[in-house]
Amino acid sequence: MRCPVLIAVFAGITLTANAQLTLLPQAGFENSNTKVSYNNLPYFSPVGQVQPKFSLRADYKFKNGFSPFAGISTSRPSVTYSFTDPEKGMTEYNASMGNVQAQVQAGLQYTSKPLFFKKQTSSTSKTATTKVEGITSNHSYYSSRCGHYSGCGAKKSSTAEKTKSQNKGWSLRLQPSAGIGYIPSSSEDLVINPAGSQNSYTYNAGNNKTTFLTGMGFEFAKNEKRLFTLSVNYFKGLGDNLTNFTSESAGKTTTTTLNSKLSGWGASLGIPIGFTKKKTSPQQKVEQKPKYDYQKYKTECRYRCRKTF
Secondary structure, X not given: OHHHHHHHHHHHHHOOOOOEEEEEEEEEEEEEEEEEEEOOOOOEOOOOOEEEEEEEEEEEEOOXXXXXXXXXXXXXXXXEEEEOOHHHOOOOOEEEXXXXXXXXXXXXXXXOOOEEOOOOEEEEEEEEEOOEOOEOHHHHHHHHHHOOOHHHOEOOOEEEEEEEEEOOOEEEEEEEEEEEEEOOOOOOOEEEEOOOOOOEEEEEEOOOOEEEEEEEEEEEXXXXXXXXXXXXXXXXXXXXXXXXXXXXXXXXEEEEEEEEEEEEEEEEXXXXXXXXXXXXXXXXXXXXXXXXXXXXXXXXXXXXXXXXX
């Protein structure tokens, strides 16, 4: 039942007017910071976690600037923390970065109006028109002669000024966003491997399935053409990976507690690919100027002028 409902919602979004679909492939780096707490001692980072990152995001922008987004990204937040002696696990251990995983992302984004690096130029055009009973400025001579008399029906020439701003040059749009990331497949928090008389323990720190995402995008454009987007993101793991186990050594039982927390940031560069529905403009009607008898107009103008005096 959920699948048809989701399909219907997606179809309703795609058919909404005044919206624009954008695909944003991105490449950059991610700096995860996975910290481990051993037996409730202060957290520490066992290994550095700077690695490349690739993602693909699709957003559907509405007229008010808001746009829901969905995408997929590579993620490598986990750290494998291995040791053999639980009593010395704080000092004698091996740590390495976990495997690359696929993270599904969804959330909401807002796109601001363009901010131009230079002031917008404006072009002013003056149009002078003279109308005499539906006849345009082609009759300037007779209109000037008869325009002084009320009976000739001439209208004084009017000047219309039109100012139109030209949005040219480089511009910047701000794109703050917030959402949730989810990793469908993840390993167990603790794996115990029997090795003869002594077991080995592997703790998968930063093994968070759900992550809070937030960030800011900077979309650069030139002459209203979007060129590239620079994004800076921050993420934080939701929940914790608290686990504990007991072990025996020389007739002594030891309880070990492990916990971890995840956060980090990253930066990426992408090229937006827009899909906008073209608006059909109504065909402009071409007005045909009526044929006018200048000789008849000349005679009528003289008659009216004489009648006035």
